[in-house]
Amino acid sequence: MPTVDVVDLAKRKVGSVELHEGLFGAEPDKPVVHEAVVMQRASARQGTASTLKRGEVSGSGKKPWKQKHTGRARAGSIRSPIWRHGGTVFGPKPRSYAFAMPKKKYRTALQAALSSKLAEGGIMVISELAIAEPKTRLLAKTLGQLGLTAKTLIVLGEGRADLEQAARNLPDVKLVRPEGLNVYDVLRYDSILIPERELRRVQEVWS
Numbered sequence: 001m002p003t004v005d006v007v008d009l010a011k012r013k014v015g016s017v018e019l020h021e022g023l024f025g026a027e028p029d030k031p032v033v034h035e036a037v038v039m040q041r042a043s044a045r046q047g048t049a050s051t052l053k054r055g056e057v058s059g060s061g062k063k064p065w066k067q068k069h070t071g072r073a074r075a076g077s078i079r080s081p082i083w084r085h086g087g088t089v090f091g092p093k094p095r096s097y098a099f100a101m102p103k104k105k106y107r108t109a110l111q112a113a114l115s116s117k118l119a120e121g122g123i124m125v126i127s128e129l130a131i132a133e134p135k136t137r138l139l140a141k142t143l144g145q146l147g148l149t150a151k152t153l154i155v156l157g158e159g160r161a162d163l164e165q166a167a168r169n170l171p172d173v174k175l176v177r178p179e180g181l182n183v184y185d186v187l188r189y190d191s192i193l194i195p196e197r198e199l200r201r202v203q204e205v206w207s
Contacts, residue, residue, distance in 0.1 A: 001025070002118065006125050006196055011146050014127050017196065020207045024118050026111040035101060036109035036183040043098040051095055054079045054087030106183070109204055113186040122191050124148070129195045134162035136169045143173070146193070153189035155181060155198050178202045 002025045006015040017027070058090065059079045068075050081089045117123055124146065133140040143152060151172045156163060158177070167173045176185060178201040194202065 004101070004118065004123060004125050006127050007146070009130075009142060009145060017125060017199065019037075020117070020201075020203045023203055023207045024115050024123075026115040029089050029108060031113040032105060032109045033112050033183060035097075036106055037187065039099060039101050039106075040182060040184045045097040047095045047097050051088040051091030052088075053091070054081055057085065058085045059085070084101060107206060109183050110181065110186065113183045114206075117186055117192060124191060124193050125196055125199055126193060127196050129154070129156075129163065129193070131162060131166060131195040132137050134165040136166050138139035138164065139166035139173070140170060147192060148191050151177070151188070153185050153192045155192065155202060156196045157198050157201060178205055181206065 001021050002019045003016050004019060004024075005013050006017055008014050025187055054077070056168065057079050059077070061077060061079075064075045064078055069076075075079055075083075077083075078086070080086045114123070126146070129142075131142060143149070152174075154163070154167070154173065154175050156175050167175050174185065174189065176182075178198055183200060
């Protein structure tokens, strides 16, 4: 069963905790992890691109000239797609790119991602994460003391408005609920900081 050190705000070891084998000791599964990331990114697409079809562009519906005896190619509308300012054929319209994958499969992907992150040394468990005031500089200082100067994902439960306020102006820091932990963020952030009490919730939800 994998274990990880528990540290305090000064990065001193104050204990260790056993991790769930299925969540933090899973085998690598790159195809499933890749599918999960593609699914998340596709679901996040706005899908608001829009073009005008020939029936939607402005212009008269009158035939530009008679069919025969003009020496010109026959034409039926100035809104034809082959004309300048004409409509677009098969252009994009607002749509959803979202698709779903089975919950068990996504859980497998998250377990593989967390296990890889742990193997890389990218998961830190802290006994308690607290700051004196909800100030950005205090949170930045705390993270610096922990050696977390790169992109950091912090797992926090409800009722931590002080930390949420302090993290707003830190572009490389993101807060996420244990229930909201996801494959894309696990891969995207260099380090994951988990308070000890939230670790229990993470294992309860995703194991």
